[in-house]
Amino acid sequence: MTGDDDPAAEPLRALARELVDIAVTIQDAAAHATAALTDAALLRAAPNAPSAARPAYRALLRATTNGRGLGYAFTGGRLATAAAKAGAMLGAESLAVRVLATSLRLRVAAVALTHPELTGDPMLVRLIDAAAADRDVEAVRALRALVKDRGAVRALSQLAPVFGEVLALRALLDENPLNDATAWLIATGRGFATADPITGMSNRAIAVLDTGEGAARRIELTAAESARLCTRGSLLGFLANIGTIGTTGRALVQSVEGPDGVIRHVLQAPGMRMGRPDGDSPQDLLGAFSSAVLASSPYSRALAEAVADYGPPPGAELALVGHSAGGAAIMNLAQDAGFCARHTVTHAVAVGSPVDFKRPADPRTWVASVTNRHDIIPTLDGQGAGTCFDLHPGWYVVDYSDSTHLFPHCHSIERYLANLTDDLPEAREHIEQRLAAFRGRVVRSQAYLLFDRPPDPVGFPFLAVPTRPVGGPGGNVELPIRCRDGDALTAYFAVRPAAAAELLEGTGLGPAVRVAGRALLAVHAAWNRRTSAGGYAELHVGVVVPGPSRRSSRPAVRPDLLRAAELRRSGTFLVGSAVDTVAVRALGSRLWGGETYLTPLELRLDGRSAHVTAGQILTLRGRLGPGLPVNDPGLVGYTGAAGAVLRSCVRARGRARLHAAPSLRLLVEPRSAHPLAGRLRELALDGARPLLCLSSTTRQTLRDAAVPVPRA
Structure with missing residues (x-):
């Protein structure tokens, strides 16, 4: 591992910097020539002195279009910009672009001295x-061959040290013409890459999708997490804390004596939560993107809210x-x-982050940036290991390489922590020394759950309903x-149908709903993690019926099964229920009627597969298959009691998926004497596969007492 470049690389970088200055000067000259060529006053005056104007305009035109001059160098103004874009689409280049491309090639060569695999690997x-020679088709073929041979992760990791330079060259x-401005920013080091260097799509157009004023709510860590938090302040301790709370949408604030x-405070912020964009958390993909691209984002605003709630005294360090x-x-x-006016920000330590173009508001803030050269994330601002610019001479920058080249492993907080612990003693000691005032006993810790915008109270408005106590x-x-x-x-x-009809006899609920001549039976399992009655699981087995006073099982009944429970007349005649x-269980007769069994229950549901285990009754497991998004319809159950029909209703809020081709299988526990297991065998469900399934995760529900159905 090394944090140092080959000494021979510095002359190459110095020459690359000089070429950047030359390219900028050429571009300025082209801008002056274009301005003179398109100056409205000069154009109006030209007819008055044609003998002098004609040679001058001919010389300007030759200078801005001739390959031996400035190349195709129109720049500045609407007309010139349109002409420049048209020329770019036709493959015309300016001298400034050619000089800048040479600078980028020198940067690649400088990195290759430290990373010989870049020149020793034929692929x-x-x-x-191909990218440096503007052979797009060949570049695409080369990239495809590299990915096919080594996989996308390994290919990206190997290219990481010169990733920004290769993209800028291309x-x-x-x-x-849409990506030229971004390429210019990367190559000259004059600012953050404002657009995708491949397509030219504006980064801000994506970043603005991440909206919200930011919010933070106190949250308690688990006992295991709390035990792993550092008890004394240190760089390694703070980074270990970030690893402990993980990318779970949380942040941590600690006070150190x-x-x-003197009591000082430390804000610790983890990286991006993996997976799809999350509309609630600022730590999702959009949040990471906007944090890098914008000067303020929901993530940073949520962190500010966390600090404000934590309550450090005004001006505290x-x-x-x-x-x-x-x-x-x-x-x-x-x-x-504004934040720095309320708090004295003494240190900012960014690990594996794209922060090259961010500047502290308080010049006294000491900044450290630690990056692994094979980590793609820090290069997203356009500057990586190949940069030839000292963008922040007052910062302490650790840009190193180790044997772990694979991304995203080299980006993980655990890997950075291991590198600083074992492989970068000088860098670690330097940062620890600068953080000496924060090295002491941790006297307070508080975790926060972060949000894009202030969340509604738990369950509001769906669960905000009148309640009444009942004895248990x-x-x-x-x-x-x-x-x-x-x-x-x-x-x-x-x-x-005959087995279903036998179960429904005398209930007045009509014939069972049929599909292709067969009666429909439902097995419903629910795991209610957090409820006003504590966590519990439930299982219900029943025949699907059109509802009271209905004597038809025609197909028109079936769409009714997906209506909201409070509006639905069709439901399930329960022939057995179990809870854990x-x-x-004591409330079963009040909630849904009928006999309720007490048995261990387990439901595991991840959207792609399901696993239901019910003690000595059944096991239902397998893959769910593709699903159609629908609203969670809840559950309607019917039972018979003392000559009356009771209707129970579970109102649900959330999204569900309707799976039309599940591959689950129901297995009745062999040799089980449980009454519900016997009932399932009588219905010939041992080994059966469902026709369709309805799955729902992260749902909210309201379950009230069953009520008698009025007689018609």
Whole structure:
């Protein structure tokens, strides 16, 4: 591992910097020539002195279009910009672009001295040469061959040290005029890459999708997480804390009693949460992107809210430590003049973050940036290992390489922590020394859950309903039972009509709903994680019926099954129910009627597969297959009691998926004497596969007492 370049690389970088200055000077000359060529006053005066104007305009035109002069060098103004873009689409180049491309090639050569694999690997050489020579088709073929041979992750990791330079070369030399400005910014080091260097799509057009004023709410860590938090302040301790809370949408603020007895505070911000963009958390992909591109983002604003809630005294010293997107977010805080007016931001440490073009509002803020050269994320601002610019001479910059070249492993906080612990002792000690005032006993820790915008109160407005107490074995329970978070699976099976008719005899609920001549039976399992009655699981088995006073099972009934429960007349005649808590079992006769069994229940549902286990009753598991998004319809159940029909209703809020081709299989526990297991065998469901399934995760529900159905 090394943090130092080959000494021979510095002359190449110095020459690359000089060529950048030359290219900028040429571009300025082209701008002056274009301005003179298109000056309206001169154009109006030209007819008055044609003998003098004609040679002058001919010389200007030759200078801005001749390959031996400035090349095709129109720049500045609407007309000139349009002409320049048209020329770029036709493959015309300016002298400034050619000089700048040479600078980028020198930067690649400088990096290759430290990373000989860039010139020793034929496949990488083929790709870099094709990009540098403006051979787009060959570059695409080379990239495709590299990915096919080594996979996308390994290919990207190997290219990482010169990733920005290769993209800038391609953008400078291709025929797409939309990415020229971005290529110029990367090559000259004059600013953040404002657009995708391949397509030219504006980064801000994507970043503005990440909206919200930012919010933070206190949250308690688990006992295991709290035990792993550092008890004394240090760089390694703060980074380990970031690894402990993980990319879970949380941040941490701690107070440390320094060696001088002064209480100082440390904000610790993790990186991006993996997966799809999350409309609630600022730590998602959009949040990471906007934190890097914009000066303020929902992530940084949420962090500011966390600090405000934590309540450090005005002007108290505050250190900011962040990894990946968290590093970009804390740098946004450091460059927020309002935030720095309220707090004395003494240190900002960004690890694996794209922060090259962020500047602290307070010049006294000490900044450290630690980046692995094979980590793609820090290069997203356009500057990587190949940069020839000293963009921030006052910062402490650690740009190193180690044997772990694979991304995203080299980007993980655990890898950075290991590098600083074992491989970068000088850098670690230097940063620790600068953080000496924060090295002491941790006297307070508070975790925060971050949001794009202030969240509604838990369950509001769906769960904000009147309640009433009812007696239970462990004391009063409030009805309706309000579930803030749960999963549910309903599997529909085909059974013999005669068997279903026998179960429905005398209920007045009409014939069972049929599909292709077979009666429909539902097995419903739910895991109610957080409810007003505590967490519990439930299982219900029943025949699907059109509802009271209906004597038809025609197909028109079937769409009714997907209506909201409170509006639905069709439902399930329950022939057996089971729960896994004593308290809810005692309420079974009140909630849905009929006999309720007490048995261990488990439901695991991840959107692609399901696993239901019910004690000595059944196991239902397998893949769910593709699903059609629908609203969670809840559950309607019917039972017979003392000559009356009771209707129970579970109102649900959330999204569900309708799976038309599930590959689940129901297995009845062999040799089980449980009554519900016997009922399933009588219905010939042992080994059966469902016709379709309805799955729902992160749902909210309201379950009230069953009510008698009025007689017609």
